[in-house]
Amino acid sequence: MQEAVVFQQVDKIFHNETVALSNFNLSVNQGELVCFLGPSGCGKSTALRMVAGLGEPTNGRVHVFGYSPKQLLEETNDIAFVFQDANLLPWKNVLDNVLLPLRLRGGNKKEQKKEAIRVLKMVGLGDYLKAYPRQLSGGMKMRVSIARALAAKPKLLLMDEPFAALDEITRQALQLELLDIWQKEKMTILFVTHNVYEAVLLSNRIAVMSARPGRLSSLMDIDISFPRPLSIRTNPRFSEYVDLASARLEGRSEREEVL
Numbered sequence: 589m590q591e592a593v594v595f596q597q598v599d600k601i602f603h604n605e606t607v608a609l610s611n612f613n614l615s616v617n618q619g620e621l622v623c624f625l626g627p628s629g630c631g632k633s634t635a636l637r638m639v640a641g642l643g644e645p646t647n648g649r650v651h652v653f654g655y656s657p658k659q660l661l662e663e664t665n666d667i668a669f670v671f672q673d674a675n676l677l678p679w680k681n682v683l684d685n686v687l688l689p690l691r692l693r694g695g696n697k698k699e700q701k702k703e704a705i706r707v708l709k710m711v712g713l714g715d716y717l718k719a720y721p722r723q724l725s726g727g728m729k730m731r732v733s734i735a736r737a738l739a740a741k742p743k744l745l746l747m748d749e750p751f752a753a754l755d756e757i758t759r760q761a762l763q764l765e766l767l768d769i770w771q772k773e774k775m776t777i778l779f780v781t782h783n784v785y786e787a788v789l790l791s792n793r794i795a796v797m798s799a800r801p802g803r804l805s806s807l808m809d810i811d812i813s814f815p816r817p818l819s820i821r822t823n824p825r826f827s828e829y830v831d832l833a834s835a836r837l838e839g840r841s842e843r844e845e846v847l
């Protein structure tokens with residue numbers, strides 16, 4: 589299987605001498621959905637931002653599809669980013685928000701519009717193309733943000749706690765939609781969360797990180813088949829993975845773990 593993202597002995601030390609990552613190693617294969625799970629401040633966002641070309645490692649290397657992230661960002665549309673904040677332009681309607689990055693890039697306008705409408709329908713916003721951000725709920729804004737990322741047809745989607753600010757029902761709906769989209773579009777997804785349930789529901793692998801300075805403390809295969817309906821949460825195997833991930837997150841010893 590081809591590697592999508594590789595962290596090789598990555599250290600990140602900020603100017604104020606904060607050591608955010610120390611000897612961080614991880615290899616993600618194409619088509620995987622990997623969650624970075626770790627305590628607050630352990631360097632999850634720092635790691636993700638480096639993959640997006642927003643910040644360089646102090647030592648070590650990050651490569652994406654064999655290239656440096658900066659090169660990939662400048663020369664291709666292979667990477668898209670979804671943040672916790674939907675970051676929509678309030679004076680543009682839903683369709684235009686999704687179209688904006690495509691328009692900036694140039695190309696066939698008709699095709700771009702067709703693609704923007706396709707992804708907006710996929711995230712359940714087909715009836716809201718002309719609505720403005722102020723007319724949308726938090727969950728709908730996040731859907732627009734996801735649609736905007738998908739419209740670029742990225743090979744790699746980076747998501748930094750995209751559902752953290754949402755209520756539980758909306759969060760669950762979007763988690764399932766994301767899994768559905770991932771299966772349809774077959775891209776690689778890196779997803780940052782500190783929510784153990786979310787990590788187990790979404791991931792085919794979880795990269796558990798230790799408290800700062802962040803290292804990879806454990807890699808967990810989540811061996812539960814897709815599609816995963818919400819009812820999976822009542823499955824004993826799901827609970828076992830949640831217990832195991834929690835134990836690893838808290839740094840408890842293997843003997844105390846459930847699996």
Ligand SMILES: Nc1ncnc2c1ncn2[C@@H]1O[C@H](COP(=O)(O)OP(=O)(O)OP(=O)(O)O)[C@@H](O)[C@H]1O
Nearest residue numbers: 602604606608627628629630631632633634635782
């Ligand atoms: N630009 C910066 N300058 C200095 N320190 C920084 C900078 N960005 C992040 N840090 C520090 O690096 C550490 C890791 O931050 P990061 O945001 O990557 O953690 P995180 O795991 O994503 O946290 P959270 O789950 O709370 O969002 C933190 O101690 C943070 O204060």
